[in-house]
Amino acid sequence: MDLATFLVQCLNAVQYGLLLFLVASGLTLIFGIMGVINLAHGSFYMLGAYLAFVLAPFFADSFLLMLLVGVALSAVFGFVLEWVFFSFLYQREHLQQVLMTYALILVFEEARSMLVGNDVHGVPIPAWLAGSFELGALMSYPWYRLFASAACIVLAALLYLVVHKTRLGMMIRAGASNRDMVRGLGIDITLLYRIVFAGGVALAALAGMIAAPMSSVYPGMGSSVLIICFVVVVIGGIGSITGALVASLLVGFVDTFGKVFFAEVSGIGVYLLMAIILVWRPEGLMKGRA
DSSP: OOHHHHHHHHHHHHHHHHHHHHHHHHHHHIIIIIOOOOTTHHHHHHHHHHHHHHHGGGGTTOHHHHHHHHHHHHHHHHHHHHHHTGGGTTTSOHHHHHHHHHHHHHHHHHHHHHHHOSOOBOOOOOGGGOSEEEETTTEEEEHHHHHHHHHHHHHHHHHHHHHHHSHHHHHHHHHHHOHHHHHHTTOOHHHHHHHHHHHHHHHHHHHHHHHTTTSOBOTTHHHHHHHHHHHHHHHHOTTOHHHHHHHHHHHHHHHHHHHHHOGGGGGGHHHHHHHHHHHHOTTOSSOSOO
16 A cells, blocks of 8 residues: 555545544434433434535535524434434333334335435535645545534544533533432433534434545435444443544544455454454443443
């Protein structure tokens, strides 16, 4: 492998890992704080991708505005979904949560089929992000992938600041440890959970919208990302945002370079990584909740 190929694969690994982080961070917040095993989380990623497909013709000249509209719509959807469905799951056993959220996957897939059909769709890259960044004669790299990585880095920094440096983050972390104590302090824990859930849905949907121009929009795309995101959450430590970020980048590098060097067995690379880390640290890389 020459230097140019190595650098391109490193950038691909970082971009893939950061995109995984956007989806996994919402999952680890919902799982770590609310204690809900949400198998439907991948469907929120699919929701974002299809939102990009539907909204793109209306925002051809303003890609960033399209992302904002999509995030707002998905957050409202998450807020309502938590209200009418997930708020009844907190006191249920994990097996019941798994069955109920699996049923939601089937509902979402059927709704998608009825609304937009089962064809594979593409979403155009905005004109101002077309083309490639040229690093002399050494290498070139698509502008859109650089934009995706930069957007994910900004969002990861904002998420860290919100969780660790704000009053809202303090309440979220306290609610993860002892919801009764938080309620006793006069904080509306029901509204807090609803906000966290809506935020998790919006993050997953945003990841889907950013990914849509790089890959096709197709049925079942939520299921494939869900499995790898659960791997990220387990490796990083349940409820740890920092752990999810580190684990996402690790998975990104193992998956990307595994496909380059060991294409025939690349599918087991991330699972082997998870097994090794869990033998070393059963609680994940970063112990703690939120």
